[in-house]
Amino acid sequence: MTVPGLVRAVLLCGAALAVAGCASHGPVLEPIVAAGHPERVELEATPFFPQEQYQCGPAALATVLAAAAVEVTAESLVPEVYLPGRQGSLQPELVATTRRHERVPYILPPTVDALLATLDGGLPVLVLQKLGAGPFPGWHYAVVIGYDAARDQIVLRSGTERRREMPARQFLASWDRADRWALAILQPGVLPPAADFTRYMEAAAGLEAVGRRDTAALAYEAAVRQWPTEALPQLALGNLAYARGDLAAAERGFRAAARLDPRDAAARNNRAEVLRQLGCVTLARREIEAARALAAGGPLAAAVEATAGKLAAPSDRDAAGCPAD
Amino acid sequence: MKNRFVVYMLCLAMLNVGSPLVAQAELVTTLQAVEASARTQDLAAVNAALAREEVRAQFALLGVEPTQVESRVAALTDSELRTLAGQMAEMPAGADALAVIGIVFLVLLILEAVGVIDVFKKFP
Numbered sequence: 210m211t212v213p214g215l216v217r218a219v220l221l222c223g224a225a226l227a228v229a230g231c232a233s234h235g236p237v238l239e240p241i242v243a244a245g246h247p248e249r250v251e252l253e254a255t256p257f258f259p260q261e262q263y264q265c266g267p268a269a270l271a272t273v274l275a276a277a278a279v280e281v282t283a284e285s286l287v288p289e290v291y292l293p294g295r296q297g298s299l300q301p302e303l304v305a306t307t308r309r310h311e312r313v314p315y316i317l318p319p320t321v322d323a324l325l326a327t328l329d330g331g332l333p334v335l336v337l338q339k340l341g342a343g344p345f346p347g348w349h350y351a352v353v354i355g356y357d358a359a360r361d362q363i364v365l366r367s368g369t370e371r372r373r374e375m376p377a378r379q380f381l382a383s384w385d386r387a388d389r390w391a392l393a394i395l396q397p398g399v400l401p402p403a404a405d406f407t408r409y410m411e412a413a414a415g416l417e418a419v420g421r422r423d424t425a426a427l428a429y430e431a432a433v434r435q436w437p438t439e440a441l442p443q444l445a446l447g448n449l450a451y452a453r454g455d456l457a458a459a460e461r462g463f464r465a466a467a468r469l470d471p472r473d474a475a476a477r478n479n480r481a482e483v484l485r486q487l488g489c490v491t492l493a494r495r496e497i498e499a500a501r502a503l504a505a506g507g508p509l510a511a512a513v514e515a516t517a518g519k520l521a522a523p524s525d526r527d528a529a530g531c532p533a534d
Numbered sequence: 535m536k537n538r539f540v541v542y543m544l545c546l547a548m549l550n551v552g553s554p555l556v557a558q559a560e561l562v563t564t565l566q567a568v569e570a571s572a573r574t575q576d577l578a579a580v581n582a583a584l585a586r587e588e589v590r591a592q593f594a595l596l597g598v599e600p601t602q603v604e605s606r607v608a609a610l611t612d613s614e615l616r617t618l619a620g621q622m623a624e625m626p627a628g629a630d631a632l633a634v635i636g637i638v639f640l641v642l643l644i645l646e647a648v649g650v651i652d653v654f655k656k657f658p
Contacts, residue, residue, distance in 0.1 A: 266627075289606065294596025297627030301618055305609035337626060348626040387626060407568065414565035418611045425564075445564040475562040475570065482560045508570045512562050519560070 237321070237377040242358040246325045251355030251364055252276075255333045258283035259369045266290050266298025269350035270306060272366050273335045277394040279310045297348065300337065300390060308416050311424045312394045315401045315412045319389035321381065323403060328355060330402025332393045333366075339386035348387065397427035400435050410441050422449055440470035447479060459483050464532070467496070474504035478513045485520055488528030494520050495534075565611060582612040585619035592622045 242248060256275040260268035260283060267286035274281050289306045290298045307314035317323045317334065327334050334353045351367035356377070363380040367373040384391075393401055401409065413428035426449050432442035447462025460483045466476035477500035484493035497517045504513040562570075586607060593603045610618065618625070645651045 288599055288602050292593075292596050292598065292627060295622075295627040299618065299622070299625050299627050301610060301614040302606065305606065305614065309605070309609045339626070411565075411568045414563075414568050415611050418563065418565045419609050441564070441567060444567055448561060448564050451561060473567075475567040479561045509562055509566070512566070516560060 236358070236361040237381055238325075238356055238358040238361050241321050241325060244322070246322075246329055246358075248359060249355070249357045250325075250328045251357075252328065252331065252333050253354075255352065255354045255366060257366050257371045259371070263296040264291055264298075265350045265368055266303060268368075269335050269352050269366070270298075270303050272352045273333055273392070273394045274307065274310055274312065276333050277312050277396050279312060279394075281310065298350070300392075303335070303350075303392060304415070305419070307392075307394055308419055308421055308424075311397065311421060313397060313399075313409075313412045313416065313424070313428050315393045315395050315404075316408055317391040317393060317401075318405050318408065319391070323405070324353065324391060325356060326403035327391075327393050327401060328353065332395075332402065335392040335394075336384055337387035337390040338380070338383035340383050349383075353391075395428075397424045398431045400431055404435065406432075406436055406439060406441075410445070414445065417445065417449065422452060425449065438469060440466040440473045440476055443469060444473065444476045444479065447476075447483075451479070451483065456483055456487055460487065460532075471499075472503055474500045474507070474509050474513060477503065478509065478516050481520065482516050484531070485516075487531070488525075489531035490520065490524050491527050492531060492534065565613075569613060582615060585612070585615040588619040589615050589622070592618075596622070 254276075256272055258268045258271040258275075264283065264287060267290055268283040270290060271281050271283040271286050274286075286306065289309065290302045292298060292302070304314040304316070317327060324334055324336075336351055336353055338349045338351060340347065340349050349368070351365045351373075353363060353365055355364035356362065357364070357374075361377045362374045363377050365373045365375060365380075367375075395401055395412075409428075410432060413425055413432065416422075416428060417425035426446070429442050429445040429449070432439070433446070436442065443462050443466040445462075447459045447466065450456075450458035450462055460480060463476050463480035463483060466473055467480055470476065477496045481493045481496035481500060484490075484496065497513065497520050500513045501517060504510045589610070590603055590607050593606060594600065598606060607615075642651070
């Protein structure tokens with residue numbers, strides 16, 4: 210390929226991008242709002258922390274944390290989320306910092322519908338944008354605080370602007386290029402509007418995984434109320450009970466989970482282990498065999514085999530008071 | 535005897551405080567259960583302990599205050615640690631990523647021009 214050919218290639222690439230960027234017309238928000246959202250929402254009470262250079266991460270995170278009743282400022286978050294060598298903040302660190310402040314970091318499904326629903330429910334949303342030009346070329350965090358369907362505008366707290374309106378199409382393009390990453394901060398025990406079960410449980414389990422067990426417990430209890438037929442919140446409460454050494458409560462949690470979803474290998478594995486520790490070997494063996502069949506070839510197979518190994522040795526008779534099934 | 539017991543218990547307690555992430559070896563954790571059912575299946579490709587070491591080292595290298603490194607690492611889950619360990623230099627951050635992409639593009643162009651690679655062949 211010759212050098213003039215290269216120049217042409219570059220120009221063609223640029224032209225293709227430009228065309229893709231403005232290929233479609235018409236309003237973005239109106240058709241989505243018509244499916245059941247208010248015409249216009251603006252969370253005016255959302256606090257504002259203007260950003261210093263490169264520090265949109267701390268500023269945007271302070272905005273949503275403060276809206277969730279955490280006492281922080283953009284400045285106080287700098288040592289927690291700012292990465293000097295990258296002149297910015299990374300998504301996992303915004304999530305982790307939320308945990309350190311005992312809040313639930315809920316990552317929204319990547320749809321405009323979920324974004325609007327969260328705003329309708331009164332929660333501002335931290336978004337990652339990839340802006341091509343303007344005062345912040347490159348990656349940028351901002352907080353969506355509202356929208357106006359009639360004017361097809363998104364309202365943001367962004368950078369040094371307390372109230373920035375952005376045409377919805379332009380916002381969507383910048384959000385698309387950041388894989389539509391969006392974070393809402395929940396107070397423990399509060400569910401997000403239009404909650405997605407798996408995403409919510411992932412957020413709550415993250416708290417448990419880093420040792421924030423009390424906050425995780427509140428989040429799981431809210432999940433049990435919202436999704437009484439799901440097994441996972443019961444498994445989670447069982448795990449918390451186990452972590453504080455309450456084997457009987459743990460067994461109840463795992464049993465409830467296994468009843469709700471008989472195909473839940475994790476619940477059966479955990480119940481088998483707790484039953485073993487309680488001296489109920491017969492039932493433990495039955496549970497671990499069921500878990501084995503369910504987990505075969507899957508990501509939990511190794512954990513199940515480890516439990517099965519401990520139950521393989523011949524052992525004494527069952528302790529008194531073991532459950533029948 | 536009693537004192538020694540107290541000391542042992544304290545040691546155990548401190549070990550535990552220092553590493554809230556040490557897995558309960560025998561149970562499937564809630565996060566494992568969610569992730570097993572969710573989209574992410576990149577689990578255990580990288581050892582979590584190694585990932586933690588690498589993230590710690592990169593944090594220090596990228597200018598995180600030494601007093602903050604430990605608490606920042608402690609708030610990340612295993613899968614986040616794995617993600618960061620592999621991509622901390624390329625992940626979206628602040629205002630400099632465009633420059634990174636620019637540099638990558640420039641390098642590709644130079645390699646193409648000197649004939650090392652040939653990726654732009656679709657264009658005449």
